[in-house]
Amino acid sequence: MPLFGKQDVQAAVARVPLMKGFGTEAWELKNAEILHLAFEVIEGPAEWLVPPALHPSIPPYATLAVARFPTSPAGPFALAQVRLVVRAGIRPRGYLLGAYTDSEQAAAELRTRWGFTLGLATITLQARHDRVIGQVMREGQTILDMELENPEQIAGTEVTYLDNLHLARVMENGKETPVIVQVDPEYVFHNAQRGKPRLISLQADAWGGDNRLRCTNPMHATFSRCDTDLPKLRFGMDPLVPAVQGSRRLAA
Numbered sequence: 001m002p003l004f005g006k007q008d009v010q011a012a013v014a015r016v017p018l019m020k021g022f023g024t025e026a027w028e029l030k031n032a033e034i035l036h037l038a039f040e041v042i043e044g045p046a047e048w049l050v051p052p053a054l055h056p057s058i059p060p061y062a063t064l065a066v067a068r069f070p071t072s073p074a075g076p077f078a079l080a081q082v083r084l085v086v087r088a089g090i091r092p093r094g095y096l097l098g099a100y101t102d103s104e105q106a107a108a109e110l111r112t113r114w115g116f117t118l119g120l121a122t123i124t125l126q127a128r129h130d131r132v133i134g135q136v137m138r139e140g141q142t143i144l145d146m147e148l149e150n151p152e153q154i155a156g157t158e159v160t161y162l163d164n165l166h167l168a169r170v171m172e173n174g175k176e177t178p179v180i181v182q183v184d185p186e187y188v189f190h191n192a193q194r195g196k197p198r199l200i201s202l203q204a205d206a207w208g209g210d211n212r213l214r215c216t217n218p219m220h221a222t223f224s225r226c227d228t229d230l231p232k233l234r235f236g237m238d239p240l241v242p243a244v245q246g247s248r249r250l251a252a
Helices: 009-013 043-049 104-114
Strands: 027-041 061-069 077-088 091-101 118-120 122-127 131-138 141-154 164-172 175-183 188-202 215-230 235-237 247-249
Touching (some): 009 164, 027 188, 077 122, 104 118, 104 215, 131 188, 141 215
Antiparallel strands (some): 027 215, 061 077, 164 175, 188 215
C-alpha cells in the first residue's frame, strides 16, 4: 500500500499565504547562484509534515537550498528554502515547509503570486575555493548553517532540482480555499559543482518542521550558477485528495 501524508491541513493552512489568483506572469532570474543539499530524515515524524494528497518519499529526505538572484522585477534578493521530497502521483516533487528572503518587496510578490510561505531573514551565500557556505539568520539567531565541502566541477546535466509544491490559500467562488500549487522553474546551467554536504545547524521549528524534521544521513550537495525563472502557474491540486484525482490544469 502506498504511503500518504498525515498533515493536519486545516492547521497548516493557518500559516500559509493568500494568493491573488493563478494568473501570475513569469519572472526571468538571470545569473542565479544556488547551493543545494539533501539529507535523509527520520520517517515517522516527517509523514505528519506532508498533506494527504502526496506520498512521502522512500527513503524520506529533505532538501535545503540557499540561492541568490542578482536581478529580478523586484530587485536583487536571496531565497532560502527547506523542502520535503514527495511524490504527486508518480512524479517526485519538493513540498515546501518554509522559506525566507532578505527583500520585503520580493517577499510580497513571492507570497501572493507563487504561494511561498516565507518570512524575512538575513541570508548569506559565500563561494570559496574549498567550500560553499549558506547561512540564514533571523532575529539574531542562526536558523540554518550549511556547507558544500571540497567542490569539484561537474556538468550542468548532472544537476537536478525538483519542482516545488506550495500549500497556499486562494479565493474561489467567494471563499478561501486551500490549494497546492506547482512551481516548476527551468534552468540553464553555466557552471556546476558537487561536494560533501555538511549541515552545521538547522532550527527545524523556524521552517515549519516543528520537532518532526530530523535530518540524518547526508546524501548530496551541489552549487550552480544558472539562468532560471519563476514561471506561470500550470498545475494545482486539492491537498486532501490523492494527486492523481485532485490535480487540475490551471487557466494560466
